[in-house]
């Protein structure tokens with residue numbers, strides 16, 4: 398069955414992020430002046446406002462910042478419920494929303510700060526979503 | 533600004549009247565949250581940040597987004613699901629005294645935890661209602677209000693603040709900066725401290741939102757917001773009554789609840805709250821939430 402869940406539509410500012418996921422090597426923008434990594438993608442550093450920014454590889458390592466276990470599925474996610482929607486903190490600093498995969502949807506087994514690693518989920522030929530599993 | 537827009541309208545209207553730019557300001561709210569008459573499509577456009585960086589992971593409305601910070605809050609402060617449930621229990625006690633409340637049967641912590649899971653850690657009874665409703669208020673200058681047949685309420689302080697657009701970008705998941713800044717500005721403008729507040733309305737979209745607000749406003753210490761409700765201080769007969777109409781949890785919640793928090797505060801300041809009237813209310817506080825911890829607004833007003 399074709400993938401029918403919501404898909405991201407890249408903009409010129411975010412295209413390199415989505416392209417890097419398709420290559421299975423996540424990249425984020427990093428300020429070349431203050432050295433801060435940041436997310437979402439944007440053409441300037443949110444910390445020091447420098448426009449001297451570049452895309453760099455990141456490790457894919459992260460920790461579990463916070464999460465919910467959704468029992469009342471969003472439309473087209475019915476077969477996944479209950480599923481974990483998480484915010485993770487990447488080793489390089491930025492945070493992003495994601496899903497946890499390969500886990501029991503059980504709060505007793507999902508302590509905040511749990512060590513995680515990225516999983517590249519090729520949901521369509523065009524789109525790869527970054528998801529995370531216990532490291 | 534979502535559900536706290538109406539509090540922010542009061543702040544802006546007060547400034548406009550003081551500046552001579554308006555004489556009479558009408559602030560209104562009406563929403564068909566339950567019947568969904570005239571409600572447009574929902575969901576983020578796929579190129580928006582929420583469409584690119586949240587929607588693909590199956591978020592589906594406020595129960596899956598307003599709830600995101602709570603697991604971190606619980607871990608940091610050692611707060612339990614039972615303690616979160618105590619907010620719903622306290623608020624329902626007030627609803628039993630409000631003939632207009634949608635849910636009036638008393639509930640227990642066990643009832644909350646036994647209600648079906650919506651989005652852990654939220655059970656059904658941790659979540660607000662979805663209703664139709666509306667409200668309005670009129671603002672004029674102090675001078676204009678003098679010969680009104682009804683006793684007016686005077687705005688003493690107002691604050692508003694915005695943090696993030698999408699909840700995944702919230703800076704600290706265990707506390708709300710938007711709520712804190714709005715509260716600080718309102719207390720500073722009023723020249724009052726928390727000990728001056730006789731009656732409090734906190735936007736309860738979920739059981740945790742008034743908890744974050746109590747802590748952001750400096751009424752409870754960090755991590756002690758649920759204990760405040762557990763102790764009975766916020767319930768009928770308590771020394772710090774909160775959400776005396778039954779709140780969004782048990783009275784009404786159209787989708788943007790801020791107007792109803794204000795109308796209950798004014799009703800209490802006018803002494804017109806019937807069986808649930810808090811004795812001797814002179815100063816009221818209302819705190820509203822906008823978006824998913826995105827914005828906050830605080831009003832402090834008096835009948836004196």
Ligand SMILES: [Zn+2]
Pocket residue numbers: 428429430431432433442443444445446447
């Ligand atoms: Zn920088």
